[in-house]
Amino acid sequence: MRVGVACGGTGGHVLPGLVVAGALKARGHDVTLWLAGKTIESEIARRWDGALEMVPAAGFQEMSLLSSARAALSLFRSFCECRRRMKVHPPDVLLAMGSYASVGPALAARSLRVPLALHESNAIPGRAVAMLGPLAEAVAVSFPTAAPRLKGVRVEHTGFPVRPQIEKLAGAGRSWAGDFTVLVMGGSQGARILNESAPRAMALARVSAANLRVVHLAGPAWADRTRDAYSGLGIPAQVHGFFQDMALLYGRASLAVARAGAATCSELAIAGLPALFVPLPWAARDHQTANARAMAEGGAADMMPQALLTEERLAEYVVNVYKNPDDLQKMSAAGRRLAVPGAAQKIAELVERIGGG
Template identity: 45%
Template sequence: MRIGIACGGTGGHIFPGLAVAQLLTNRKHDVVLWLAGRDVESVSTSGWIGSVVSIGGKGLPVGFSLRSFTAIWSLFCAVAKSWLRMRKQPPDAIVAMGGYGSVGPVIAAYILGIPVILHEANVIPGRAIEFLSKFAKIVAISFDISMQYIKHPKVVFTGFPLRQDINKNVSEGLIATKYFTVLIMGGSQGAHALNEIAVSAICRLHLHGIPVQVIHLSGVKDETIVRKAYENTGVPCVVLGFLKDMARAYSQADLVIARSGAATCAELIARRIPAVLVPLPTAMRNHQLANARAVQKSKGVVVMEEKDLDPERLSEFIKGCYRNPEILDKMKEALKNIPENNATERLADIVEEVVQDKTV
């Protein structure tokens, strides 16, 4: 089978698409990644040895402005490029992970009569999935609660496809394991507000004699200033703008402080790591808050909204976890109660079934 995976955009689209692509490749299928041409894509897919098609495209802004015309034109061009490529080398199916990077390949596939499978990562569907669902054979979801938000005759719960290496055993971590280790991350693009609050909280703990060290994935823009803040205070740290091998960071984390994108939530559950989730307040349709609340039901994470968060509150919580290890032990046990869903295998199975026209 020849399968196209449209997963351009952010890490939240790329990594689950890449996970499915790797598995389908292992099953001897010919897989092509369809990307949007962003810088983060080249870093995230550096280990991919299969074919890649870059079609461009831009996301539509909220509301109507001059930027809307540019975005609409770019999406039209993405559809045209996708159609021309698929007409020459038609895939047997297109799997789209959402975001504007899915628009061109999905519409082109529909025009050419190529079956489409969508995957929605978040609790609340994005605009792309909502719009493109009318062209899809199946819409797969990461959270079962998403059923109530998607109007489609065939919605299937699969879970979130994870990278194969996310649970691997790590022989060498990122930092010497001396102290209580906090992993801070804002997603593939970083998170400036979260960086500021977390840096202040960690430095505050250090100055009050709490033996804490930090692995901080700051995003490229904040990498230098975050590193300097820790070094000036004397906090043992590793600061990186971006990290592809997340298993190395997760293996050393006693506690995670992070945004609540779907990929982060799924990885924390898989690794059973207690976390403070700080949803991005500007996320479209407030989907990160919905993700965080869904995971919070397990009692394995704590949700702190950014509007209510300051360095003092965050530092007090971290200090409480350090002084009372049983807090984190209970959170870990709670996360273990969330069943594994084998999402990558499920989604790959669905793709094969759609192409073979067995159950759809």
Template identity: 35%
Template sequence: MGKRHFVLAAGGTGGHIIPAFALATELKKRGHYVALITDERGAAIPGTFEGDEKHILPAGRFTKNPLGWFAAAQNIWRGRAMARRLYESFNPEAVIGFGGYPALPAVLAALKDDIPCAVHEQNAVLGRVNRLLASQVDAIAAAYKQVGRLKDKYLGKTHLIGNPVREEVSILRSQPFPALSEEGIFRVLVTGGSQGASILSNVVPDGLALLPLSFRRRMQVTQQCREEDIERVRDRYADLAIPADLATYLPDLPERLGWAHIVIARAGASTIAELTTAGRPAILVPLPIATDDHQTANAREMEASGGARVIKQSHFTPAELAKQMQKLGLEPEALMNAAGRARNAGYPNATRDLADLVERLGQGLGGEAIPAGQPSGLRTAVQGAS
């Protein structure tokens, strides 16, 4: 097929950057060149796009305050002009947006220059930027069978892909679930996403304290905490005599996930993708202020499969956590079953399938979705919600 150029445009959070990075890794393996458009936060996320061409563009953000709309529009216009100049020299075959406001000027520039475009939606609800672009792009890559705010008229160009994950996580799928005997160490991984989550620091140690002493003595915890919470949480685990490794950032998260028996986490798109790829049972606490409550929607498939228990934040108390932990963790066979069900809810070929879709963009993919069962492995999303 030959070497080709692709531009990936993503917002500055891990939820946007990580699937973009996974795609970039696959495209480079296939011999292509990749450039990233993002903001300063996205360019600084460790372990991603190191050595790759990166461009930081101004990107306006429309808030509820109309006073800022004019400045936001100006920044988007400036960003679009800068992206068009980049495309003159980089000459991309396609531009792929991963949502977030930094992706907007990049995709708008590609549309202006008649460069094929796709957007990838990580969440189970179509995000604001992707909603703005849905009518104009050539293809929409979805991570879930049901995508809220995706209009029915766009289903013909929507492909069920899943969320690409890092190679280190993909490798876990071929490894067995960590051995667990009734007397063996029980490893718990607690993560609140890239920013941490104080609610987990407040509730998890006290919830584990309510477990039977025989169960608690077997526990080993790894927990991501916000900086302002970490010493308090460390002291609490010490009081409980539970070995705990705490950090504000876990650079080796895939390795930690590999030996975890259960994960307590938010329900961000990347978290769900990693759990279902690796096959790890979870207790999920969706972020209640997430736009369109998309984290609750993200957790729906994994919960329905039996791979996760979902607790609303308003109900997330030490007593409720202890109850769910005992249901999942006290019997090794039940935990193994939950792990298998989590694994069955995953989309392990998401990175490959998205790369296939991207390669086809420059070859006149057009607006027709690829039906299930085609050699590419792409699957058509079956339901949207207007």
């Protein structure tokens, strides 16, 4: 079966798309990735050894009339180019991972009568999935809370497809004995609020938690100054701009302090790693707050709005959970109850049913 996977735009769409594409390829299908040619895609695309199509597209990132018109024109051009290319060797089914870059391939597929499947990563559906939903045979969701917002659409709760090495953490044990390691991470580019607040907060917390250690993913632009901040405060910290082996960090950490992107929420749940989420307040449709709230209501995490985050409050929170390992154990167990292992295979099976393969 020929399968197209449209997953360009952002790392939060490319990475899960690549995981599902790999699962489909392993099941014997001929898979083509459809990307948008963005810089963030280049490193990820190098891991793919199958067919690849690059078609530029732009999203609606600003609300001005001019920027919206430009984005609409870009998407129309993307649709036309995708249709031209897809018409030569049409897939039997197309899976779109929900970014603006998937709109062109998805509309091209439907114009050629190719069945369409969608995946929505977040607890609140984004614009692309909301628009394309009525055209799709089914929408796979990571968070069950997304389903009621997709009216008149067949929805399946498949979970979020994580990398195989993280999937292996699903059954791993977790202990809070020994060093208490806080993993601070703000996404691929880092989070300024965490980079500026965490060093001083950890210094305050270490007064009550002598064995506290820190691993901080600050983003490439912030790594040096964040490392200097910890060093100046005498805090034992490993600071990285980027770290490839996240499974290693999840396995060693005691607590995560993080943004609430869909990938982060899903990976922490599978790893059984308790978290304090500080959602990005200007994320589209405030989806990070919805993601964090779903995790918190499930007992797997706590949430602190960025507007309320201070060094003192962060330090107080860390000390509190440090002194209550039973609470951490309960959060870990709750995370694993929320997790959906095998998401990539579930989505692959859905694609096969839709494509008749």
